[in-house]
Amino acid sequence: VNTYWHSNTFLTLKRANRWFPVIEPILEKHGIPEDFKYLAIIESGLTNAVSPAGATGYWQFMKTTGKSYGLEVNSEVDERYHVVKATEAACKYLTDAYMKYGNWALVAASYNMGMGGLNSKLDHQKVNSYWDLLLNSETGRYVYRILAVKEIMSNRDDYGFVIDEKELYSPYETKVIEVSEPVADLAQWALDNNINYKILKTLNPWLRSKSLTNSSRKTYEFIVPVDSNFE
Numbered sequence: 362v363n364t365y366w367h368s369n370t371f372l373t374l375k376r377a378n379r380w381f382p383v384i385e386p387i388l389e390k391h392g393i394p395e396d397f398k399y400l401a402i403i404e405s406g407l408t409n410a411v412s413p414a415g416a417t418g419y420w421q422f423m424k425t426t427g428k429s430y431g432l433e434v435n436s437e438v439d440e441r442y443h444v445v446k447a448t449e450a451a452c453k454y455l456t457d458a459y460m461k462y463g464n465w466a467l468v469a470a471s472y473n474m475g476m477g478g479l480n481s482k483l484d485h486q487k488v489n490s491y492w493d494l495l496l497n498s499e500t501g502r503y504v505y506r507i508l509a510v511k512e513i514m515s516n517r518d519d520y521g522f523v524i525d526e527k528e529l530y531s532p533y534e535t536k537v538i539e540v541s542e543p544v545a546d547l548a549q550w551a552l553d554n555n556i557n558y559k560i561l562k563t564l565n566p567w568l569r570s571k572s573l574t575n576s577s578r579k580t581y582e583f584i585v586p587v588d589s590n591f592e
Contacts (some may be wrong), residue, residue: 368514371407377514378529380419384448391452394452394465399510400472401451403503409442420451430454437574438581443567466491466504473503512532513543534587537563541580544573552562554583560591 384398401407404421415422415424424434429453430450432440440446458468458476470491471479488557491504511519544550548558548566562568564584573581 363448367522373402373406374514374517374524375528375530376381377402379532380407380444382532383444386387387445387448387452391449391456393452396507396511397451397455397469399507399514400469401448402514403506403509406481410427419444420447422447422450437568437570439569440567442569443565446567451536464489464491468502469504470494470496474500502511533564533591535584535585537582538585538588539580540573540583541575541578543575547571547573554585555589556585556591560572560586 381398384401385395388395388397400460401419404410404416405419407419409418410421412421416422417424417427417439418444420441422430422432422441424441427434427441427450430453432443432446432450434441440450454472455468458471461476462468462471462479465482467479467490474497479500479568482496483489486494488494495501513522517524538554540550547561548571551558551561562584564586575581
């Protein structure tokens, strides 16, 4: 972590104020240490990023991995962009990894390089500790990066990241509307529900098309603002 990347770090601090209150209770519900919220920062900077390899969302799921952990991924719906559902899926992965390794540092390493890759390293080197493993440079510094981000974000003033509380992004105040029917035109649906298409897509980035076929009549939860003065 480079403390001179001030502009990016300030943005991350602002985003964390909005999204950590969403992520933290999900981690707690699944018995995952709260420090894993910093893993999401390492992965995506708390944005719906897409990597060159195709890893997507706050938790950077590949398509096949996301599906294997219960996320819907198709041309109209991609729940890797759904912060709550992607966090739930990440917790399932982290739980599986902890059941296998019994050690949270190894769990974090596996998130970066995959369980198969980590298993190979552990077997070959005949050790059972992350700190004793010879790893590629990215995974070798991965846990240290998480710890460094925690240190900086927990003591931001000490590292020169002085920010007024009023500048932090506030959590969205939202409610849910259940939708079980096809939606031919999401822009029209938005207008019918007293918002606009931009707001709908901002709060529901997992909606990847202009419509929702929903031939199975699955119930989706559309997130909309409580207040019409949404910004």
